[in-house]
Amino acid sequence: MARDSREQQLIELKDTVKELNTTIKNLNALIEAANKREAEHLEKEKVLQEQIEYLTKKLFGKSSEKRDDFEGQFNLFNEAETLMAEPDPEEQEFTTVEKHTRKKKTKMTDKFANLPVQKVLLDVPEDERICDICGTPLERIGEEFVRREIEIIKPSLKIIEYYSVSYGCPKCKEDAEVPHIVKGRDDQKHMLHGMASAGTVAWVMYQKYVNCLPLYRQEKDFKMYGAEICRGTIANWIINNAEDFFRPMHEYFQRKLVSGKYIMADETPVQVLKEPGRRAETKSYMWVFRSGEYDPEQIVLFHYSPTRAGQTAKEFLEGFHGYLMTDGYGGYNKLKDCTRTSCWAHVRRYL
Template identity: 45%
Template sequence: MYTKNEVLKLKNRIAQLEKENKTLHETVEFLTHKLFGRSSEKTSVIAGQVNLFNEAEIESSPSAPEPNLKEVSNYRRKKFKGQRAELLKDIPHDTVICGLEEDERFCEKCGTPLKSIGREFIRTEIEFIPAKVRVIDYYREAYECRKCRKEGLPYIEKSPMPYPVVQHSMASPSTVAHIMYEKYVNALPLYRQEREWASLGVKLTRATMSNWIMVASRNWLKPLTNLMHQKLIGEKYLHADETPVQVLMEPGRKNTSESYMWLYSTYAGSQKPIRLFDYRPSRSGDCPQKFLKGFKGYLHTDCYKGYNKVPGITRCLCWTHLRRYFVEALPKDINSPEATLPARGIDFCNKLFAEEKLIKELTPDERKIKRLETEKPILDAFWSWINSIKYICLPKSKLGKAVDYAVNNKKGFMNYLLDGNCAISNNLSENSIRPFTIGRKNWLFSGSPKGAEASAAVYSIVETARANGLEPYSYLEFLFKNLPGVQFEAHPEFLEEYLPWDSWVQSSCKKNK
């Protein structure tokens, strides 16, 4: 027979094991979903229930009628008149006339020659023209003064030459721009580009291409990104994010060590959009502290505490990250009672995002006032709900972590109300760093710290070009054609006219110009 104390201990132990078992099951379901499930976080919360199959997200209305199966099965993509012409309006057109041969232009009834009476349009096709390369041999012409030569004072003058993008190499501006574009925009690793060049008849090794990228980045791109850095520090609103990257041959570190690529961005309303990447061998808070030295203003980030080392800033935390915690807390069976609380958290976040869409076009001052009118009550209800459930959630469960994440960072989640230029999420920096993460899946690692620094410079130029409405390849080629030979070391102000918002650059590299 067990004593009362022993029975009580056994009951407590059983309850503890049940909690641990539930947490383990939740973890297995979460990891299984991460491995095999869809990565999209789009959901809609209707009447307290989560419908993961409705990707309209917060645009859906609770009063909207649900489509029946017949409506869904008969769905067809809508077409509008002139859709094809709109898609092809910026592409050069050639006309092909399909006519009869001269000896076929006669009437089969009487033999009289036929005369053309008009043309009938049949169809439009897109023709693919394969890439080709050509070799350009530069010669410099020399000029002599014959009169001076007769007088015994020979005078010879040689014509000026365009400066090369990489000294003592075959690299042209278009070639280096293309290699960078393929790797950093199309995420095509150098070993694949090596095969592409070979198919065009050029034996260009990945080592040569890598060297061109590093030299061109160091000489022509890095001075520009340094100037952008100065301008970024002078902004009042910034976004930041970081992601791991493997870099080989780092001094004193194993090749398996994890380094980081940091991203710093101006806010959505900036007149001079800037996206800067910064390679660092660690995730220490010293990295943003050093990079953002002199910055005073609002910094939008996730809840990583390393950013607290940056002095004189107001941190605005990302509600998309908080919403993600509640999405991850959803059980496999979304109709089970365990889904109610996570669904409620998602619902609060969705309501805030819906309000943000409604005030997107307002001025900053109007946006601040409207947020206090419409979003502050939602926020008050959210924090009241969080306080009511924080003691009933298992601490190590996904829902418990979501609640702790919210409670421990409440001030940061509320700071976006302080200024109408602040954003409710850090999606801007996440979207800017995504091309890097996509490329990383293909090229996997950087071969050296210098290579990582070069990648940071190229990504900075490419993403800043995109943010300013430029075509990345055109901008890279423009820089490599025009920057070599410019004495910007002695006159730093010369670099101003090569920044992506300059009118000369805009007129030369604008998309669909």
């Protein structure tokens, strides 16, 4: 009887061990599945974090293609210096840096040294230049500085009319067959368009391109000064006079640029409104050409073209035989007489 009970207990223990082994096996499977899911989640989290960093950099990072040194990446040009072993601290030479001196503050007299000064005397009226005690006339004994003011003299308009004065010989008028008449001449040739003087054209150009004052606001200024001059007239002053006076300068600098050894070029899309034969949405291009960074004469020229065709660069740089620095745009391949060089800042586009 006792033997049967021990066998029964042994059988129950074996069943318990078997159940426990099955439970352990199931738990190990669950743990393995959980570890696998955790690894997948970590991988997804890593990818999402990289996407967040990339989008954050695109949204808030630099838009310039200027290259910065990245952590852990050797500099291409300073590799030898980067890999060179650091010297022993005991062998290092120490240099003493001089104490930094703060820049002196600009004095008031230095800030306005180039402005004309008008001296105003706060004089005593003549009827008060008598001593109240003894009645003796007062004598000037000196002057004392009171204050300093900055005054703006607003622009004003005036019309200048030129008349040629004529002179005739009274004797030749009576005796000669043809009277002798001499007229006053204008030594300066008037090449300007319209009534605007050279100073007026220079002023509207300065207001437009230096102070960024639109022509419609300049029109209001002219009206406030007492002249009804519409913005279309002002625009004609700028365009026509720039065409006549600046084109020879542009052509001269273009010849200087082409005769140099280095040229950099690029093109930027612009939108031109009301261009004949083209829609307002059509892209036009402003080409920029400049001399080498270390050339003694720095030249920067802009050239407008309705298209991005490489023929534009070929015609503008005709006769150039030096080194041309551009991006990877294939339109510059039309220039056969020069050596093409590429910009390092654009290399990363292809990596």
